[in-house]
Amino acid sequence: MKQLLLTYSFLLLLLLASALLPAVAQHEGFLYGEVLLTNNERHKGQILWSAGQTMWVDLLTAEKKDNPVLKYLNNEQLEKLSIEETQKKMDWGFMNLWKNQYPSRKHTFRARFGDIASISVTGGEEAVVVFKNGEKFNIFINDDPEYKNQLGKNIRLYNASKEKVTIAWDKIAQIRFVATPSELPHLTTLPLYGTISTRSGSSYTGLLQWDKDEALTTNFVDGKDEENQKIKIRFRDVKSIRPKNEGALLTLTSGKEVFMQGTSNVSRSNQGLVVRHPDWGQVIIRWRDFKEASFAPYPENENFGYDAFQKPRSLKGSIFTTDNKTWRGTFVFDLDERLDLETLDGWDKAGALRMVPFRFVKQITPISSKQTQVLLRNGEKLILGDRSDVNETNWGLLVYPQQGEYKYIPWNIVNRIVLY
Secondary structure, three states, X not given: OHHHHHHHHHHHHHHHXXXXXXXXXXXXXXXXXXXXXXXXXXXXXXXXXXXXXXXOOOEEEEEEOOOHHHHHOOHHHHHHHHHHHHHOOOOOOOOOHHHHOOOOOOOEEEEEHHHEEEEEEEEOOEEEEEEOOOOEEEEEOOXXXXXXXXXXXXXXXXXXXXXXXXXXXXXXXEEEEOOOOOOOOOOOOOEOEEEEEEOOOOEEEEEXXXXXXXXXXXXXXXXXXXXXXXXXXXXXXXXXXEEEOOEEEEEEOOOOEEEEEOOHHHOOOOOOEEEEEOOOEEEEEOHHHEEEEEEOOOOOOOOOOHHHOOOOOEOEEEEEEOOOOEEEEEEEEOOOEOEOOOEEEEEXXXXXXXXXXXXXXXXXXXXXXXXXXXXXXXXXXXXEEXXXXXXXXXXXXXXXXXXXXXXXXXXHHEEXXXXX
């Protein structure tokens, strides 16, 4: 009897100890916040954004409403930008230089939701984004496919009562983002996590988005089997996927292998495999460059929560030019990006589109008219191309050596940029 009492006492102590331990943060990576309506109603809970974003690592993508740095360029510099890009026949929809004084092109706003403090609705497809440091950007969307459903559409929210609430855009005054509780009672799923390997030997590990859509363990990968019968399998039951012939071979956690074909999930019509991580940004891998996806349990020791995203800072560094001059100070990159949460974009040698927040970039070195070498703070070296950030279509830099002074530096005389 005494032994039995000791056993029960020991078990009770274990239960009490486990109750005092912090909850495993399984859901901290999901979007969460408070939506203030125009009638002063408030709704708080998990947020599902209109373009499918559900995680802090997901990007909000729109157009910047204005570009104030162009006013610092003289007429000759402005005209040169316009002539160069017209000759390159870039599809940037240039405005008439005579009417507007400034050349114009697509100025994409791209920021991870984890960097955003609030979003205020200012129009049918317009908003003001406030970052964690208080800086504001005015954004809008047009008919560019990249901006589809990013603004102006209904958003959904799961509240504390586990109710799913649909909120019309025109009823929203402001969305305020806050850290997500470690556990959301209504959620019975986890973010999809794993590693994507490419044919060139590169690999990327983080939160996954399959076919630019499925991002949860309860989502399905679907297709047709060799008898042309429709089948679908939840990602939580999949160990790995690799291309095979005109389809894909799935290895399940049970060890069974299943061949699928006939849908975008498992063929060349796949829109892309996306890997995201707070510590290095986002990468999109095309199916043709994809070798294998290995899925793993959601890690307990990594932080994908709202507090993993630092307050942004202005870009600052030293710009070394080909005429042996050095300019130091805060700067605007490509006459567009000025905060370290904004992304440096380009295609790497592995066939992946990298979107790296500037806060993770240590050095930028143009190596040709088409490519730039980028050294990350973790020591990784990238060769990026085929985007205006990293090729000859870059508009250059505007550097502020000290308060009240500025210097425009064309991209073609940039030798190296070292970021502080």
